[in-house]
Amino acid sequence: MIFRNILLIVFLLFATGKSFGQSDSIEVELIDAYCTRDIPYTFKLSFYTSELCKSKVILENKYEFDVSKELTDFHKIDLDISELDLKNQVVNFVIITEDSLGNKFTSETYDFDLPFEPKIKSGSSLFTLCLFGTAIFLVPYPGYVSDGHQSYFSLTKEIPILSFRSKSLNYPSGYLSLEYTYIFDAENPSYLRAGYKKLIELPYTKYISPGVSAYTNFNKNHGLSPELSVGLFTIKDTFTFYVRYRYNIHLSSEGSNFHEINLGLYSGFFSFYLD
Numbered sequence: 001m002i003f004r005n006i007l008l009i010v011f012l013l014f015a016t017g018k019s020f021g022q023s024d025s026i027e028v029e030l031i032d033a034y035c036t037r038d039i040p041y042t043f044k045l046s047f048y049t050s051e052l053c054k055s056k057v058i059l060e061n062k063y064e065f066d067v068s069k070e071l072t073d074f075h076k077i078d079l080d081i082s083e084l085d086l087k088n089q090v091v092n093f094v095i096i097t098e099d100s101l102g103n104k105f106t107s108e109t110y111d112f113d114l115p116f117e118p119k120i121k122s123g124s125s126l127f128t129l130c131l132f133g134t135a136i137f138l139v140p141y142p143g144y145v146s147d148g149h150q151s152y153f154s155l156t157k158e159i160p161i162l163s164f165r166s167k168s169l170n171y172p173s174g175y176l177s178l179e180y181t182y183i184f185d186a187e188n189p190s191y192l193r194a195g196y197k198k199l200i201e202l203p204y205t206k207y208i209s210p211g212v213s214a215y216t217n218f219n220k221n222h223g224l225s226p227e228l229s230v231g232l233f234t235i236k237d238t239f240t241f242y243v244r245y246r247y248n249i250h251l252s253s254e255g256s257n258f259h260e261i262n263l264g265l266y267s268g269f270f271s272f273y274l275d
Helices: 002-021 123-138
Strands: 028-035 042-059 063-080 090-098 104-106 110-113 141-146 151-164 174-183 190-198 207-216 222-235 239-250 258-266 272-274
Touching: 028 090, 028 110, 151 258, 190 222, 207 239, 222 258
Parallel strands: 151 272
Antiparallel strands: 028 042, 042 063, 042 090, 090 104, 090 110, 141 151, 141 258, 151 174, 174 190, 190 207, 207 222, 222 239, 239 258
């Protein structure tokens, strides 16, 4: 009986000591966690904690910043992340909290989106991207052409020459392009175009892009080509796969109107940018 009472007292002392001496965890409730869309790009983070504590934030398991150096239950920080070597457009982060006794706790993993494509500062990654970009730059894209009577296969190479920056910097607001199309088995197979494309970003796909081009086949067919492209998904966060429909309206005495459907990859990687 005496031994049982001693065990009960020890257990109660241990439980009481644990209750008053340390926490099992500190809960984190996020208020804000986003990056501003204007330069300098600033990560705005604020959150409440279930008890008074110090806190830090770690971005991509690499960059660590103090949020609160004193004990508090409200934590807030604005971080300029413009020059950080971030790898992805979705940035993961965790919050480290420390109670009054020095016990540290790690939150679940959160994330936020960057309004720009991360800079690649690694030489090997940049070299790989340049090789891939050069390959994409040189390879033409397939297409389907129909004049209502016959159908043809085509190859097209479009080069964005001059791009106009937008506020988000995910894509330009629009760009001027040169484009060459070769239509197999057509009487006049070569077409050269110059045009303007407007990029409109959308929440459930990458963008839609209405545009218009002037074209010539170096012979007797020339005219205008209204078009609409839809950007579907990105590759390596730099190239956007798109599908495009274009209707070619001839303005010359000879020739005919014709339809085009193209697949392609868009990138402003090699374009000159204007603010």
